[in-house]
Amino acid sequence: MSTDRIEKKILLHAPKARVWRALADSAEFGTWFGMKFNAPFAPGAVMHGVIVPTSVNPEVAAAQKKYEGTPFDITIEQMEPERLFSFRWHPGAVDPNVDYTREPTTLVVFSLEDTADGILLTVTETGFDRIPLERRVKAFTANEQGWTMVVTLIRDYLAHA
């Protein structure tokens, strides 16, 4: 299994134009993702966003609440209407005391495909192998269950060593 890449697929029962708008319109993207952007998305643009709790899921919104207002930048790469949307970001960059700008980014790509059953959305995120270990550990310690997860991580690692 790759340690550099994540791939996710989900079937959406909605018109393609609707799905595209939810990705490409910065306000709509922010609504389900849990961010607020200062401007419309455009290829090559550096978007300054802040974390706002999502209005789509109250449970997730509660988890995001403590990060409310945290700045979070993403750089748009490609926008091919109703086909492909991609950007770069710093995964888990929610610590306001850390300057992430010089660190490597991961690339997130959303692609849309017509199928008989609906729109197949594929998300890939690549580039994790270049993310510093410190960030990886912090990803676990950033949430409530963080410490437990670090220990679990170490225990599992040893079980496979």
Place this chain on the structure above:
Amino acid sequence: MRSSAAQTSRSASLFAALGDETRLRLVVRLSGGGALSIASLTEGLPVTRQGITKHLQVMEHAGLVRNHRRGRESLWQLDQRRLTDARKYLDLISKQWDDALARLKRFVEE
């Protein structure tokens, strides 16, 4: 998941070494990869230098950290091989994407 007796014992000592919040905080502090002095490891923690040294010794015994001297100073470093499992990190990010995509689905299908 089966492991040998030796592995179980090794796991147990590491698990014990990490069963303490101060020690977990030291792991995170050291996880940048550099070697740090006792003074910088103690900074900001409600524990004395002597206390931190004791914690580090427990961690050293478990093979989690090692130390070397630079002049009069003792520098501590994480033995990263025992800490990383990049796949577990991806599992966490992967879960976050599952949640985000479930929200997207609800958003576009409503």
